Amino acid sequence: NxxxxxxxxxxxxxxxxxxxxxxxxxxxxxxMYWYRQDxxxxxxxxxxxxxxxxTDKGEVPNGYNVSRLNKREFSLRLESAAPSQTSVxxxxxxxxxxxxxxxxxxxxxxxxxx
Amino acid sequence: RKEVEQDPGPFNxxxxxxxxxxxxxxxxxxxxxxxxxxxxxxxxxxxxxxYSSGNEDGRFxxxxxxxxxxxxxxxxxxxxxxxxxxxxxxxxxDTGRRALTFGSGTRLQVQP
Numbered sequence: 001n002x003x004x005x006x007x008x009x010x011x012x013x014x015x016x017x018x019x020x021x022x023x024x025x026x027x028x029x030x031x032m033y034w035y036r037q038d039x040x041x042x043x044x045x046x047x048x049x050x051x052x053x054x055t056d057k058g059e060v061p062n063g064y065n066v067s068r069l070n071k072r073e074f075s076l077r078l079e080s081a082a083p084s085q086t087s088v089x090x091x092x093x094x095x096x097x098x099x100x101x102x103x104x105x106x107x108x109x110x111x112x113x114x
Numbered sequence: 115r116k117e118v119e120q121d122p123g124p125f126n127x128x129x130x131x132x133x134x135x136x137x138x139x140x141x142x143x144x145x146x147x148x149x150x151x152x153x154x155x156x157x158x159x160x161x162x163x164x165y166s167s168g169n170e171d172g173r174f175x176x177x178x179x180x181x182x183x184x185x186x187x188x189x190x191x192x193x194x195x196x197x198x199x200x201x202x203x204x205x206x207x208d209t210g211r212r213a214l215t216f217g218s219g220t221r222l223q224v225q226p
Contacts, residue, residue, distance in 0.1 A: 033213060040122070042201070042216040043158070058213060090157055102148075103214060105157035 002026055004106035006091050012112045013081045021076040021109050023091030031094040032074040033058075033103065034066060036087040043090065049074055081113045117141060118217035120202050126223045131192050135220045137202030138184045146205035147178055149187050151198045152219065158201055161187075192224045 004025045013019055025032065030051045035043040045058030049068040063085060065077045078085060088110050092103040120137045127133045139147075147164035162169065164176040164185050175188040185202055202217035 035216075040218055042116075042118070042218040043214075044216075045213045048213055102160050102163075105159070107157050108155075 004091055004093055004104050006089075006106035006109050008109060009107065010110045012114065013078075014114050015082060017081050018077065018079050019081065019111075020078075021089055021091075021111075022073070023075065023106055024073045025091075025093040025104070025106075026072065027093060027095065027104065028071070029093035029095055029104075030071070032068065033092040033094070034064075034074070034076045035090045035092065036060065036085075037090060037108075038087050046076065046089075078111075081111075083113045085111065086113045087111060116217070117215050118202055118204050120217035120220045122218060122220060124221040124223050126225060127192055128225055129192055129194060131224075132188065132190045133192055133222065134189075135187045135200055135202075135222075136184055137186070137217055137220075138182075139202075139204045139215075140183070141204070141206055141215075142183065144183075144204045144206050147176075147185050148203040148205075148214070149174075149176060149185075150201040150203050150216075152201055153198045158216075161200070189222075192222075194224050194226060197222055197224045 007022045033048045034046040037043045047066040049055045052071045067075045088108050090108050091106040094103050118139050149161040150158040151161045152158045164178045168177045173190045177186045199219040199221045201219045204215045
């Protein structure tokens with residue numbers, strides 16, 4: 001049981017390049033989330049998916065798109081990277097079935113946009 | 115005003131000390147409250163939920179004051195391994211997204 005996995009761990013992009021961050025969970029959770037973490041800012045929600053086939057914007061969605069490919073996978077795409085998107089990106093999934101609201105986080109992707 | 119506010123610290127304490135962190139939240143509709151722990155360059159992990167009646171887990175005690183909209187975490191008999199950033203986390207509870215709102219964290223450094 002790997003929990004939440006993310007790829008890649010690190011990435012350097014040039015301004016204007018595109019990339020997709022991958023996330024997968026093996027806990028059969030319905031809800032999945034993408035956050036970004038910047039120094040002094042805490043984690044901020046980019047997009048979330050309450051269930052397979054649905055996605056919604058969070059607090060800071062501009063410049064990002066997401067795909068909930070199936071129940072396990074939730075990807076985040078940067079179409080045209082900007083230096084302001086330099087950050088650490090965390091994917092998370094939520095255990096709703098037991099009534100708990102704990103979110104389980106992946107190890108993060110560190111992205112540098114030059 | 116931030117939705118969840120914490121003193122960033124750092125709190126530098128000797129081993130064995132008792133240390134307390136406070137956190138305030140602005141949305142009175144908040145329903146669930148948590149403390150997460152984040153080690154340097156790692157993902158956040160749930161430390162404990164915070165219940166209205168207060169709750170304890172070993173050396174850790176969490177309290178919630180809804181009237182004043184603040185949450186506290188008390189760590190007794192600090193260990194070197196407690197060194198980390200502690201994130202105060204609130205769930206407003208709208209049924210759609212159930213996303214968490216994070217404070218920016220309080221850094222704790224326990225020294226030998």
